[in-house]
């Protein structure tokens with residue numbers, strides 16, 4: 001638990017948080033799906049992330065993360081927010097289409113990985129939007145950038161060996 005807490009606190013960027021998602025799911029459920037690709041795009045703000053069914057892709061709303069960054073100025077909050085969004089979509093990608101299944105499971109995995117009192121566990125319990133409820137998000141400027149792919153450490157290593 002301590003290990004995951006400090007990894008989440010210190011994670012530099014989306015790729016490292018994404019690795020923590022995969023590792024905590026492996027620890028809690030003994031499940032892993034290889035070859036998933038993470039994309040970043042600036043999407044409408046009511047959308048956190050999505051997994052297009054039948055693909056290996058998860059798309060994260062970079063604009064929304066930008067707002068959390070500007071509003072909270074806290075790396076831990078940003079990382080916890082990204083973690084919960086990605087964990088949710090990853091659980092869908094692991095073959096659980098229903099929200100009723102994914103939400104309690106995301107809470108359970110967060111609690112096992114970070115502890116009951118941790119912000120990630122709270123966001124899993126109350127929903128990641130709870131972080132934004134007191135923030136006037138329309139006043140924050142959001143750039144519209146092109147979609148980008150996050151380097152996958154797993155695949156990068158494979159390619160290196162090949």
Ligand SMILES: [Zn+2]
Nearest residue numbers: 088092099102
């Ligand atoms: Zn969902």
